Amino acid sequence: MAESQGQQLELDVTNIAHGGISVARHEGRVIFVGDAIPGERVLARVTEDSKSSFWRADTLSVIEPSEHRQMHVWSSASVARKPEDRAGGAEFGHIVPAHQRELKRQVVVDSLKRFAKLESDVATGVTVEELPGDPDGTGWRTRVRLHVDASGRPGPYAARSHRVIPVTELPLATAAIQEAAPLAARFVGEEHVDIVQAGTGGARLIVGQQKPTTITEYVGEREFRLADTGFWQVHTHAAQTLTSAVQEAIDGELFDPRAHNLDLYGGVGLLAAAVADRFGSSTRITSVESDKAATGFASHNLSEWIGAEAATGRVEKWIAQLASSANSHDRARLRASTIVLDPPRSGAGKQVVQSIGGLQPAQIVYVACDPVALARDIGLFADRGYDLTALRAFDLFPHTHHVEAVATLTRR
Numbered sequence: 001m002a003e004s005q006g007q008q009l010e011l012d013v014t015n016i017a018h019g020g021i022s023v024a025r026h027e028g029r030v031i032f033v034g035d036a037i038p039g040e041r042v043l044a045r046v047t048e049d050s051k052s053s054f055w056r057a058d059t060l061s062v063i064e065p066s067e068h069r070q071m072h073v074w075s076s077a078s079v080a081r082k083p084e085d086r087a088g089g090a091e092f093g094h095i096v097p098a099h100q101r102e103l104k105r106q107v108v109v110d111s112l113k114r115f116a117k118l119e120s121d122v123a124t125g126v127t128v129e130e131l132p133g134d135p136d137g138t139g140w141r142t143r144v145r146l147h148v149d150a151s152g153r154p155g156p157y158a159a160r161s162h163r164v165i166p167v168t169e170l171p172l173a174t175a176a177i178q179e180a181a182p183l184a185a186r187f188v189g190e191e192h193v194d195i196v197q198a199g200t201g202g203a204r205l206i207v208g209q210q211k212p213t214t215i216t217e218y219v220g221e222r223e224f225r226l227a228d229t230g231f232w233q234v235h236t237h238a239a240q241t242l243t244s245a246v247q248e249a250i251d252g253e254l255f256d257p258r259a260h261n262l263d264l265y266g267g268v269g270l271l272a273a274a275v276a277d278r279f280g281s282s283t284r285i286t287s288v289e290s291d292k293a294a295t296g297f298a299s300h301n302l303s304e305w306i307g308a309e310a311a312t313g314r315v316e317k318w319i320a321q322l323a324s325s326a327n328s329h330d331r332a333r334l335r336a337s338t339i340v341l342d343p344p345r346s347g348a349g350k351q352v353v354q355s356i357g358g359l360q361p362a363q364i365v366y367v368a369c370d371p372v373a374l375a376r377d378i379g380l381f382a383d384r385g386y387d388l389t390a391l392r393a394f395d396l397f398p399h400t401h402h403v404e405a406v407a408t409l410t411r412r
């Protein structure tokens with residue numbers, strides 16, 4: 001069907017879809033359109049027509065703008081540029097922040113309806129909460145990766161492409177990163193350059209596979225040590241927001257500090273510390289993480305709690321092994337447990353959900369950065385006897401389509 005590629009169409013945009021794209025219809029066929037807003041009429045160019053069920057298109061110009069449209073916060077990503085020259089990573093930057101959150105709310109509610117068959121008040125009543133910081137949604141990013149092109153120029157990729165776009169500013173990044181970012185430098189032979197702003201010491205540049213250095217991040221007064229190349233929540237206020245959200249998501253009536261509580265996909269122990277901070281010095285919790293360097297830091301970060309420990313392993317294997325080796329006392333401690341999990345974008349998946357379900361914990365707190373993966377897993381947990389009893393969502397990534405959710409699931 002390649003004859004439609006490149007064709008220009010006037011489209012009425014009706015809905016938002018997962019992934020930061022909007023939905024329009026043309027002659028009965030769904031077309032996913034980038035850089036548009038539901039309610040707008042746009043002139044778009046078809047970029048993909050290989051599937052019979054849907055096509056993709058880029059907005060070329062806006063014919064009837066939405067009342068929620070604003071000038072893009074990043075001129076390098078503006079619809080005024082040719083689609084292939086627009087920087088990626090700020091695909092909602094042309095939408096006023098409050099409406100970005102409304103569209104993200106719709107995606108969360110719609111995902112739960114479609115993939116978990118859930119239309120309860122808990123599911124439909126969710127809102128997407130704004131984080132502290134600049135209300136215009138800029139200046140929050142403490143980690144930025146710039147890719148490097150064949151001539152050594154660094155920049156973000158264009159949306160859905162590996163084409164490096166040279167830029168002169170990074171408005172989503174913190175002031176320290178904007179100042180330190182070597183946007184005019186050349187890095188011939190490197191694949192990428194990372195700029196990281198740690199809790200202390202300004203912005204650092206990490207070129208290619210440079211050896212890691214230990215940095216310190218703070219959540220309130222609490223210190224977390226980690227590698228500058230390792231995982232840490234990206235928004236300046238994300239670690240504190242998720243700490244409070246996880247603490248509040250746990251039903252205190254169902255929490256047993258002496259149970260075999262788990263923090264799965266634990267990184268350097270941020271959420272295990274959140275749990276132990278709320279429930280006190282006798283809290284028992286094991287943080288499980290596949291990155292050995294991270295669990296080394298987690299052991300240090302959790303050392304104030306005698307019952308907190310870090311284990312290195314892939315969750316899917318580690319938990320299956322735990323289930324197969326548990327005796328009746330272990331099983332009772334697991335049945336009384338609270339399990340926090342914070343998997344990567346792909347979610348926990350069927351195998352891990354089945355293993356967790358098999359342990360029959362009292363409650364599960366699921367921190368998710370992908371609403372579709374979360375909804376799929378909530379549906380799988382429902383089959384294992386767990387109901388969604390609380391849900392919050394947070395705008396951890398303003399001007400992008402990403403949204404973070406914290407869900408509590410309780411054993412029926």
Ligand SMILES: C[S@@+](CC[C@H](N)C(=O)[O-])C[C@H]1O[C@@H](n2cnc3c(N)ncnc32)[C@H](O)[C@@H]1O
Pocket residue numbers: 231232233265266267268269270271288289290291294313314315316342343344
């Ligand atoms: C979204 S991060 C969350 C980290 C931590 N909860 C935090 O908030 O800082 C997900 C973590 O899961 C780890 N990870 C990814 N896949 C894993 C797996 N199959 N088993 C264990 N850990 C995994 C990653 O290394 C990363 O540290």
